[in-house]
Amino acid sequence: MIKNYIFYTIVISVIVAACQGNSRENGGHGNKEYPILTVHPRDTLLAIPYVANIQAGRNIEIHPRVDGLLNKIYIKEGQYVRKGQLLFKINDSELQIALNKAMAAYKSAMADAKVAQLEVDRVQTLVNKNVITKPELDLVTAKYKALLAKADVALADKNAVQQQISYTKVTAPFDGVVDRIPFKEGSLITTSSLLTTISDISTVFAYFNISENEYFQTQHKGSHALPAASVSLILPDGTHYPYKGSLEAAESEIDENTGNIAYKARFSNPEKMLRHGASGKLLITRPLQNVILLPQKTVFEIQDKNYVFIVDKNNIARMKSIQVNQRLASYYVVTGGLHENDRIVYEGIQTIREGEKIIPKAG
Numbered sequence: 236m237i238k239n240y241i242f243y244t245i246v247i248s249v250i251v252a253a254c255q256g257n258s259r260e261n262g263g264h265g266n267k268e269y270p271i272l273t274v275h276p277r278d279t280l281l282a283i284p285y286v287a288n289i290q291a292g293r294n295i296e297i298h299p300r301v302d303g304l305l306n307k308i309y310i311k312e313g314q315y316v317r318k319g320q321l322l323f324k325i326n327d328s329e330l331q332i333a334l335n336k337a338m339a340a341y342k343s344a345m346a347d348a349k350v351a352q353l354e355v356d357r358v359q360t361l362v363n364k365n366v367i368t369k370p371e372l373d374l375v376t377a378k379y380k381a382l383l384a385k386a387d388v389a390l391a392d393k394n395a396v397q398q399q400i401s402y403t404k405v406t407a408p409f410d411g412v413v414d415r416i417p418f419k420e421g422s423l424i425t426t427s428s429l430l431t432t433i434s435d436i437s438t439v440f441a442y443f444n445i446s447e448n449e450y451f452q453t454q455h456k457g458s459h460a461l462p463a464a465s466v467s468l469i470l471p472d473g474t475h476y477p478y479k480g481s482l483e484a485a486e487s488e489i490d491e492n493t494g495n496i497a498y499k500a501r502f503s504n505p506e507k508m509l510r511h512g513a514s515g516k517l518l519i520t521r522p523l524q525n526v527i528l529l530p531q532k533t534v535f536e537i538q539d540k541n542y543v544f545i546v547d548k549n550n551i552a553r554m555k556s557i558q559v560n561q562r563l564a565s566y567y568v569v570t571g572g573l574h575e576n577d578r579i580v581y582e583g584i585q586t587i588r589e590g591e592k593i594i595p596k597a598g
Contacts, residue, residue, distance in 0.1 A: 270581035271546060271595040272533065274573050276525045281566070282518045287441035287468070287500070291434035291511035293409060299325060299430060300402040305422045312416050315507070316407045316433070323430055325403040330396060337393035344386035351379035411435040412507070434511040439504050441468060441480065443517055444495035448561065466500045469516040478503050482519070527569040533579050534559070534567055541567070544580035544587055546595055552580060552587050 307324040310316060358375045361367045414432035418424060468476035480500035489496045500517055502509065534541050534557070545555040557572030573579075578595065580587060587593070 266592055266594045267583075267586075268594040268596050269546075269552075269583050269587070271597065272529075272579045272581040274527055274529075274575055274577040274579060276527050276575055278522070278524045279526065279528065280520050280522055282520045284469075285443040285445070285517040285519065287443040287515050287517045289439050289441050289509055289511070289513040289515055291411075291436045292438040292440065293411070293435035294432065294511050295408065296432050297322065297405060297408075297430045299323070299405060299424050299426055299428060301325060301330070301399055302425045303327070303329070303403065303423075305418055305420055305424050308416060308418075308420055310413050310416070310431075312413060312431075314413045316411060316413055318407055318409045320407045321404060322407055322413075323405040325405070325424070327400050327403040330400045330403065334393065334396040334400060337389065337396045341386065341389035341393050344382065344389040348379065348382040348386050351375070351382045355379050405430065407433060409433070409435050410437065412510070436504050436507055436510060439502050439509045439511070440483075440499040441502060441515060441517055442497055442499045444490075444493070444497055447489055447494045447496065450489065450496050465520045467518045467520075468500070468502060469518060471514060476502065476509070476515070478505075480517075523568065527573055528566045529557075529569055529573075529579065530581070531562070531565055531567060533581055533584065535584055543573075544584055545573075546578040546580060546593065550592055550595055552589070552591050552593055554589050 304326040305323060306326045309321050309323065316322065354375045355372070358367065358372045362369055362372045411433040414434065416431045418428065418430060424430070466480040466482055468480060470476055480502040483499050483501055486497040500519075529543065533543055536542070541557050541559050542554050543557055544552045546552055555572060555577075558570045560568040560570040562568075580593070
């Protein structure tokens, strides 16, 4: 019995040792299958999303230039108006009285100047006949010029009142859409009152920010505009705006707080669908030439450095440091550390250990 027990113990020990040896040969684990991605640099187009704020091509506040009672409102909120169209009429009765007074003062001054001119003509005749001396002529001539100057002042006063009266008619400075009208007819308004706002939305701009890093990449390529194959706009309801946009620079300074610089995309808006103050998402399709793109899930970070697992010809997984240029959508643009035909572990990198032998399968 004792001999049999010793025999079974030896057999079991040999089996355990063999299993342990096989385990060590496989890196401490049984070989597992992992999806593999083969690196191939290529040209591609990437659609990069940016949050955008939409603003009208022109958007101005309409303020009166004279104080008075708001007599008439000729428009409605949300109405589309044309340049020069009458929007508001302010009561001008007091200005009409002031105009009548100014016109009377002007006529009186002109009459006085006419009398002085006749006096100059009379004295000039007497001087020519040597009846009176020339200093008498100089005196009446100076009086005539003073009365002409007084008439000029009266004329300027009259014109100023007429100008004020013209301000009682508030017209549209350009074609656009009327915003809210806070005042009603009969309201007393001043030059600080906001009558409404008009937006010219025939063309709109979608403002967005890019990072300082993207900006300098653009400059290295020798262009002040972002390289883009197309610019499209996605509306808040998820639909695509039917017209393509064009990119333009918007600001000359980088915000020191955010490290961003503003750009804008110009969009035609013939159906007046887009309104000032709306929001949306820009998709800028940028061409990338001969680049290596890796899905983000293939990359992991250790102490601010990026790594992937490369599988060698013996199917051993090795950590490899890579240089990443930027993150675009769900991909990294790799600028260093990889070569064409390198095999990268596509999924399951959290469970792999350095030097582990794996079974590769197509990713």
